[in-house]
Amino acid sequence: MEVVGTLLDKLEFDTPRIFVRGVLEDSETGPLRDFIEKHRREVMDSGQLIVDFQDSTGIDSVPAVVLYGFFKELRRAGVRVRIENSPASVESIFESLAKFDSRGMEERRRSSFREVVEAFGSSGYEFAMMIVSLTRFLFETIGAFVQLIMHPLKIRWQMVLYYMEESGYKAIPIVAVLNWLLGVVLGYQAGYQMRVFGAETFMPALLGYSITWEIGPMLAAVLVAGRSGSAYAAEIGTMQVREEVDALRVMGFDTFSYLVTPKMMALLMVMPFLVLLANLSGIFGGLLAGTLFLGLPAETFISELGKALIPLDIIWGMLKSIVYAVIIANVGSFMGMKVRGGASAVGQATTAAVVLSIFMVILADALLSLLFVHIRPGLSM
Amino acid sequence: MKVEGLQGGWGEQLVLDDVSFSVEKGEIVAIVGKSGCGKSTLMQHLLGLVKPWRGRVVFRETDIWSSPEAMQRARRRWGVTFQSGALLGNLTVIENVKLPLKEYTDLTEDEIATVAYSKLDTVGLADFADSSPLEVSGGMQKRAGLARAMALDPEVLFFDEPSAGLDPVTSAHLDDLIRSINRSLGTTVVIVTHELASIFAISDRVIMLDAEAHGIIARGTARELRDSSGDSRVRAFFRREAAEEGKDS
Ligand SMILES: Nc1ncnc2c1ncn2[C@@H]1O[C@H](COP(=O)(O)OP(=O)(O)O)[C@@H](O)[C@H]1O
Ligand SMILES: [Mg+2]
Numbered sequence A: 001m002e003v004v005g006t007l008l009d010k011l012e013f014d015t016p017r018i019f020v021r022g023v024l025e026d027s028e029t030g031p032l033r034d035f036i037e038k039h040r041r042e043v044m045d046s047g048q049l050i051v052d053f054q055d056s057t058g059i060d061s062v063p064a065v066v067l068y069g070f071f072k073e074l075r076r077a078g079v080r081v082r083i084e085n086s087p088a089s090v091e092s093i094f095e096s097l098a099k100f101d102s103r104g105m106e107e108r109r110r111s112s113f114r115e116v117v118e119a120f121g122s123s124g125y126e127f128a129m130m131i132v133s134l135t136r137f138l139f140e141t142i143g144a145f146v147q148l149i150m151h152p153l154k155i156r157w158q159m160v161l162y163y164m165e166e167s168g169y170k171a172i173p174i175v176a177v178l179n180w181l182l183g184v185v186l187g188y189q190a191g192y193q194m195r196v197f198g199a200e201t202f203m204p205a206l207l208g209y210s211i212t213w214e215i216g217p218m219l220a221a222v223l224v225a226g227r228s229g230s231a232y233a234a235e236i237g238t239m240q241v242r243e244e245v246d247a248l249r250v251m252g253f254d255t256f257s258y259l260v261t262p263k264m265m266a267l268l269m270v271m272p273f274l275v276l277l278a279n280l281s282g283i284f285g286g287l288l289a290g291t292l293f294l295g296l297p298a299e300t301f302i303s304e305l306g307k308a309l310i311p312l313d314i315i316w317g318m319l320k321s322i323v324y325a326v327i328i329a330n331v332g333s334f335m336g337m338k339v340r341g342g343a344s345a346v347g348q349a350t351t352a353a354v355v356l357s358i359f360m361v362i363l364a365d366a367l368l369s370l371l372f373v374h375i376r377p378g379l380s381m
Numbered sequence B: 001m002k003v004e005g006l007q008g009g010w011g012e013q014l015v016l017d018d019v020s021f022s023v024e025k026g027e028i029v030a031i032v033g034k035s036g037c038g039k040s041t042l043m044q045h046l047l048g049l050v051k052p053w054r055g056r057v058v059f060r061e062t063d064i065w066s067s068p069e070a071m072q073r074a075r076r077r078w079g080v081t082f083q084s085g086a087l088l089g090n091l092t093v094i095e096n097v098k099l100p101l102k103e104y105t106d107l108t109e110d111e112i113a114t115v116a117y118s119k120l121d122t123v124g125l126a127d128f129a130d131s132s133p134l135e136v137s138g139g140m141q142k143r144a145g146l147a148r149a150m151a152l153d154p155e156v157l158f159f160d161e162p163s164a165g166l167d168p169v170t171s172a173h174l175d176d177l178i179r180s181i182n183r184s185l186g187t188t189v190v191i192v193t194h195e196l197a198s199i200f201a202i203s204d205r206v207i208m209l210d211a212e213a214h215g216i217i218a219r220g221t222a223r224e225l226r227d228s229s230g231d232s233r234v235r236a237f238f239r240r241e242a243a244e245e246g247k248d249s
Helices: A026-046 A061-076 A088-099 A103-110 A113-150 A157-195 A200-241 A244-250 A255-293 A298-308 A311-337 A343-375 B039-046 B068-076 B093-104 B109-122 B138-149 B168-185 B196-202 B222-228 B232-248
Strands: A017-024 A048-059 A080-084 B002-010 B013-022 B028-032 B054-059 B078-081 B156-160 B188-192 B205-210 B215-220
Touching (some): A017 A026, A026 A048, A026 A061, A048 A088, A061 A080, A061 A088, A080 A088, A113 A255, A113 A311, A200 A244, A200 A255, A200 A298, A200 A343, A244 B078, A255 A311, A311 A343, B002 B039, B013 B054, B013 B205, B013 B215, B028 B039, B028 B168, B028 B196, B039 B156, B039 B188, B068 B078, B078 B138, B093 B109, B093 B138, B109 B138, B138 B156, B168 B188, B188 B196, B205 B222, B215 B222, B215 B232, B222 B232
Parallel strands (some): A017 A048, A048 A080, B028 B188, B028 B205, B078 B156, B156 B188
Antiparallel strands (some): B002 B054, B205 B215
16 A cells, blocks of 8 residues: 555646555555655645545554644644545544644653652652651550560560571671671771871771771661561561451451560660670671781780770660661561552562661661760770 | 441542441341442451541440440451451461460460361361461462451451452352351351352342442342342442353353
8 A cells, every 4th residue: 555645736636635545554654754754845835735535444553643743733834634535444543643632742741840849849758757657656666565564474475586586696697797807808908007107006996996886786787677677577568468467456466566566676685786796796807807917916906905995885886786676676667567559569668678777777876976976985095 | 236427538538428337136248349439448447447537337336446445345256357368477277266366365275276176177177277378279268267267256257358369169168158157156247249149149138339429329138239229330230140140041
């Protein structure tokens, strides 16, 4: 089939005509465009166009929309366009094109700059609302926690033990190894730079302080958030999807004391020890870096460290870890509880749980550091 | 049990408005309607999972929403079977059935086991006691959920879409089970479904919801609604059943 439009003998017709024969198919879109290009000027000048479907039985959507675009352009330029002898199938295609004519433009408008700004605004608003409901959640957990502390027989010890094993015991290797590695790296880098001033004997003090006050607790918290915060969100989220949480509620169980407080209690009990482990591993890494790379004998390292550190350094990290434990258990559980819908919502919840709990842990750390940095006397080197 | 002037929905979206009905002791009431008409929403309000905007859900002369204690008392006398069975995935089937018994009775371990196994036997699952809920079929999960719901001999049993996701034979089997529990124990049953076969098989009374009406558009027995409803929406809903019956005969 072809586009026959030899824009026509002006002797026979005073109006340019396009004849369409047979079915105007997809594959003829290219020739159609060329044809339009070629005759545009001519049609514009004559001020009229007739498209005659007399011998046609149909038109595919792609050439139709090209033709439709041409008509629109012509009409805008004041050219009269008439479609003649079109079969019902062709007519209905043009009708439906006309109906959805401005959709593309609307969509584009919707994704305009203003939309983007609005999206930012509303996601900021949503974030704020989420923090509000997270805070409410936290208070409920603490309420349930206090209740349980007053009635210790009601504590689900079996679950607490289970989570202590999952989140504490099983985290020991990764916490130890990563902190040790970081201790080696930090010790080496710090010592290497300080050696320029012949000050490498200060390395143990600096390393010990950095690890016990920041790196040990923080790395332990990040690892626990990644391992357990996500696991809590996934566990509770899956239970939401499978209606298990609703089932617990209609059986009269308090979902906080059943699902949330055992996790928080477990983390409260294991986190301080994970932090202690992180500190010791990190310091041990530093010691190794000293002896291996800096010629700093182990005895010197230990005595320097002993001079610098005070008991508060160890205790402080363990205290901070209590705050971290509350954050991680609650953010993980909260994200799980928020799950609605299907499996993909669970995936999003686990990601959100990790990101938000790390964010909150760092925020809490910053606040605590600002508030309490002065409680420690200066390093004595 | 009575529902009075209940209005409810999600966020800003009104789903149910001024819904009132009552359920008599020992009857099976089916709440029916097309998808999206608010059956699940109504169930959430009835079960005390989502607070209605307005209205009362009265059980034994008390609005369950009036206080946490009232809610707890009602829940103690209710059993709920969820669409998916909602068995706790980290426990075995029998542990799931034991759960309410452990929580609410002072029976010994052995007594709890005896009761739990007998409930599981009622639904024909005694052989699967030690399986994980995740490794038995969908129909079995629902039956196990039913056993758990029956653990404390509830006065009212609620079912959310018991037929969903089941083949017709399994679904009919579950219907028989519900009917026989209702007959032998006198348990009141409230069942949400859009499965016409179930509606005809087991319900004493039908309450039909509609999305546009935000509430009840018809009530009566299934046959009354099919044969003599003046409402075209009701007829349309039941017409498919007529077609199916024609096909069967
Ligand atoms: N968890 C929910 N959150 C928000 N909206 C919901 C939720 N469940 C149902 N809806 C909305 O409530 C309306 C009624 O749905 P639903 O009660 O699930 O109907 P049915 O169970 O009869 O199919 C629908 O418009 C649905 O989108
Ligand atoms: Mg539903």
